[in-house]
Amino acid sequence: MKKYNFLTVILLGITLIGCGDKNKGENSLFNIDDTAFPAHFTQKEAISIGILNPKSKEIDSIAYFVNDKKVGSTKAAEKFKFELKDQKLGYQYLKAVVYFGSDSSDATKRIELVSDIQPKLLKYKVVNTYAHDKKSFTEGFEFYNDTLYESTGQEGASFIKKYDYKTGKIFKQIDLDQQYFGEGITFINGKLFQLTYKNKKGFIYNAKTLKLEKTFDYEKDIEGWGMTNDGKYIYQTDGTEKIWKVDPSTQKMIDYINVYSGESKIKAVNEIEWIDGKIYSNVWFKDAIAVVNPTSGAVEGILDMSGLRKFMTDITKDDVLNGIAYNPKTKTIFVTGKNWSKMFEITVSE
Incomplete structure (x- = not known):
């Protein structure tokens, strides 16, 4: 780790970038559950996305998007697992469109994908x-x-x-x-x-x-x-x-x-x-x-x-x-x- 920090100083001379967006979304009905999210993800990992449902709505299904591209869906409130290996380094924007009754509502979250390579x-x-x-x-x-x-x-x-x-x-x-x-x-x-x-x-x-x-x-x-x-x-x-x-x-x-x-x-x-x-x-x-x-x-x-x-x-x-x-x-x-x-x-x- 000392070697890695030394190289970072050579190249940047700055501190490491902070963790992903941990603020809860503006949506009041549903939120993406980030309680188990690490500070950063790497391309070798998979992310398990779940939904917080504080008002106990009866969920029919959920469609999941990464950077506005649909990557999958689940029935009811099942969690969705998504491999990150093909995603770009940098910020990724997660969105879950939650369907309940005749309505739907979005929950969003930003994560940061970083490199796992030691230069x-x-x-x-x-x-x-x-x-x-x-x-x-x-x-x-x-x-x-x-x-x-x-x-x-x-x-x-x-x-x-x-x-x-x-x-x-x-x-x-x-x-x-x-x-x-x-x-x-x-x-x-x-x-x-x-x-x-x-x-x-x-x-x-x-x-x-x-x-x-x-x-x-x-x-x-x-x-x-x-x-x-x-x-x-x-x-x-x-x-x-x-x-x-x-x-x-x-x-x-x-x-x-x-x-x-x-x-x-x-x-x-x-x-x-x-x-x-x-x-x-x-x-x-x-x-x-x-x-x-x-x-x-x-x-x-x-x-x-x-x-x-x-x-x-x-x-x-x-x-x-x-x-x-x-x-x-x-x-x-x-x-x-x-x-x-x-x-x-x-x-x-x-």
Whole structure:
């Protein structure tokens, strides 16, 4: 347990999230009986849902829902057992529609589903160090055809550049209009996608020419942060614990995961990179990278990157770690930060 708490501090520096909603529902006829509920549930557990009937109504049947999806029903006031293995990490909303006589009434309850995986502390080795433009407020970082691309933020200073990471030579640079704060980028299907911070707008460029082909509006009222892809879908972050799954052909958000390290919700997930079937994630203002299972949202590994700061004497605590780019040719990872003067090529091991 001491090891787990140590890793949580590295990644979060916050206390654990509190237990699920223990307040009784507003319904005065029936309530979901939570007296035997633990503070948190995990995906390996099943939940037994029963109903409190303080006014002794004669119950005909009960229909049970999880996140508004019907999962089963019982006769009279029988309890209902539901396996949690296929549910997302995060808050789950239980509802029981109780039928009695010719009437019905709802009882609701919120529970929290957390990860039962203890993250591994991963090791890294710096194999090369390169200069990085200290004026770059790094937001997106990605290799495409063995060439490094970087997007930066700040209104009036946002751009995408294609450059030689060894020499710093810029092959091409696209400057955004001053109204836009550039964010994450990713290459998929011959296109370069880019997010903006609070403008709720994204851009799609031709991957070869970097010519702007299309703009799109966010489907939901969220901020744009990091971006990556698995070859079929785009994944993007919004500054919360969510990582959204997006259809690149329609830009529609089709699913999401919530990122958890054990019982702790990981908020402010930032720049992300798809590496060997996992999502490597920067966490805003943390010198750490979380390795996230893209199906469950569970943090499986943690990289403590705080040691990189000793190689730079010209950055402050506000110059945060942000930028993860995997080079499939060398099978190494490049990391940097906002206004960092260096970028580091690393290998990772357990």
